[in-house]
Amino acid sequence: MGTEAVIVQIILNGLMLGVQYALIAVGFTLFFGVLDVINFSHGDVFMLGAFIGLILINIFSKLGMMTGGASYVFVLFLIFSLCMLVTGLVGILFERIAVKPVSSGPPLMALLATLGLAIAIREAVRLFYPMGSESKRFPELLNPIFAGTSHAFEIEGVLIRYDNLLIFGIGIAVIVFTSLYINKTKMGLGIRAVAQDSEAAMMMGVHRDRVVDVTFLIGSALAGLTGILNGLFYNTVVFNMGAMGAVIGFSAAVIGGLGNIYGAIIGGFVFAMTQALSAAFIPRGSEYMDVIAFGVLIVFLVFKPSGILGEKMHERV
């Protein structure tokens, strides 16, 4: 491959991975901001989203709505929205049952609870979804949209598929939409207020519980969408695909500065780019990809301990 081609491939990989990491990291950082919890179950909510998407696709197929035509895009939109909604609601359920009850106690107990939740979700899918331990094929939903085209174009000899471009586009759109919501709406203001100082926010009339619910709705919905996008990208989903999700989400959120949404987005792309670069330039890089990304993370944190956009926590003495 010529150098230009390599660069294009790297950027491509970095962007595709980055948008997914960013979506998960945003949810992660929102949970941390609002409840001060490291939610280890978030990766498995991502996996749940993929499976919920799969179920919805099956339902819609059975209803005969998945044939092509003008309404197809609308049906897809419906599936995406429903998946996000359902995953979001499930996220609220998990928050009410497992996370909120322990969030006021020692933070390590909350960590333990989210760990338990992660294990429970993973096992539940493995046990109760038909043939849960095997990986499932995720249909190429986006292809019919581009029927009649060449499905891809080339830059420097690297094939760029339209459907991947669409995946990326959807991801970015949702990220933009989310940050607009957080920054421009009243509820978004409430979220930011609770993240800064929940007691003060409550004194100002903000309904903390409602804010927490909405935060988990958003965060889980984002994870759910990422699940579908991931399924569309790799065309396969499996019950333990979320195991690394929490770790990466955590890493990306920390790189960007825990509690900061823009930081989470940046962190997601930084982490993905590091992986893409090491996969390309380091011999046997794709095996060491994660090692290097983590190594960079460590070095990074040494110099910028609070992350890229994180505020230096001046502890009130």
Place this chain on the structure above:
Amino acid sequence: MQNNKKRIFSCKNLEMNFGGLYALVDINIDIFENEAVGLIGPNGSGKTTFFNVITGIYKATGGNLYFMDEGLLGKETYDIAKKGISRTYQSSRLCLKLTILDNILIGMYNNQTAGYFDALFNRKKLIAEVKTFKERAIELLNVFNPDLIDKLFNPMGELPQIDRRRVEICRAMAGEPKMILLDEPSAGMTPDETAEMMDDIKKVRSSMKNVSIIIVEHNMSVISSVSERVIAINFGKEIARGTYEEVSNHPDVREAYLGKEV
């Protein structure tokens, strides 16, 4: 000017600049042995910042400060503590999960001799030392609230606010420091508790022969009854110094607290 008394602490042109926000500007204060100095000023005037700079939690961005003729600038908090400065905090920094004894013992950290390997191999030495220090803790508690002696092994979190403050003061005194910084000891207390706190501070001075105190307070009755002289600051700068009467009547001080006379 203090006659014949040794100067133990001084700072010259002390400045603390937080990226453009000047929390302390040109502070020049001398503290002599065995005196109690009050430090007053409205909220945000830099009093606690001053304490934080002395104890090395913040590193001063300008000027210099000395304790017992040694420079403190740039030194780490734990090294500064070893020189004989201890403090209390606005929001009592106590280890609520630990026992009362533990909270006082840590104040004597600098005096310990039984270290890591003694803990494993020389228990006799360790236990003897702990017993001695426990006696000192009891001695201190006796001064402030003998009832607490029975609760030595109870968790700190059980105690009411005023007793927590007392334990905090015991911790600050336990290591026999030469200078104690008291940061708003009466914060959050009822008038009755405040009166008790004033007595407690007087007990500090009478039970330790050679200790200087800098006390930050908002409660003027505490300041006037406890301190021999007072320094007032506002926006990080000194605005008055003298006796309590002189300072409290100073026009700049009145303006700082009450606003300009219309």
Place this chain on the structure above:
Amino acid sequence: MKRNFNFINFFTIAAVEVAIFFLVMVFFNIESVWTLVAGLILVVAVVVYAKACKRQFSSFTGIFSSDKRTVMGVLLVLLLLYPLISPHMIRQNTYWLLILIQTGIYIILALGLNIQLGSTGVLNLAVAAFYGIGGYTAGLLALRLGIPAIITIPMGGIVAALFGMILYVPLYKTKGHYMALVTLAFGYMIVLALDNTEFTGGPQGLMGIPELKFFGYSFLTKPGGLHFYTNYYYFTLFFVLLAVLISYRFYNSWVGLTLATIRDDEVAAKCCGVNSNIWKGISFITGNVMIGIAGAIYAHMIGFISPHNFSFAESLFVVAMVILGGLDNILGVIIGTIILSILPEKMRVITEYRILIYGILLIVIPMFRPSGLFPFNPRRYHSSVAKVND
């Protein structure tokens, strides 16, 4: 001053402990789910009774807490006798012997992590990686260089401590969640490195690690007709007791106190003269020595190790044991470890669902016991110190 030997107390304590001892063996024997459920109901009933008749129950437990020496002594005797009695009482004796040894290794691991996490508040998410470093060190020394166990076991601890020092260099600048993340990343790096290096056997790991051998006595010999695991049982028991002793000695000393103040309020600790950076490092290294030794024992006993044994999931498993038991509470950590490592084994009876149930337990237990099993434990330093009426 010798207290009069109270026969009644002694026999009560001994009787209760022996009864529990046999109950445990019965528990090991249970095959059917329903007996297990019945046993669970029994436990719940006892707890309810204890809560209802607080006074009688606490005077009963008072006998135990006032005579710790007897309790420990009887327990020690029973633990020593176990491998001699169990073959006659338990059907799958060798299996449970192995589980007990594994539990003992986990206790050493958990106590090591407890010094880091429980005492000092450093969340070491790479604990399994250091466990692995200990195991690989011992394994490589024994396998490739034929070095005897008397050296490989301590070397496991020392090398794990060395790697801990390497990690501590970037670590000490970070705080809280960021610190946890750095340890997490480090753990992943170690495991990935082990997975991809020829020298350490790659994904297959090391196989055929020689068994422990001391002064010519090979641990594969069957002592008096008993299974060879018995050798490892006593060996591990020795190290567990050592780990417990060391933990208690550190806890009841300036070390424990200093670490606890760093955990609870680092600023206040520093203002008392505590160099928190050095102490966090000391705690990290001390814990790693225990963790590494646990790994070395494991490697010799099982004979083969692979990077998969030391994954992040394994770290979380050990972290759960420490958190569950109540941070900085040695007894709590031991019991938490025993529950979390024996229970999943017994739940094999419910095979399919055991991981799910494990997950649910981790959600439910923090709800009822937010501070862990045994939250408050006053530091008494020594019985002669804690007598309040001097």
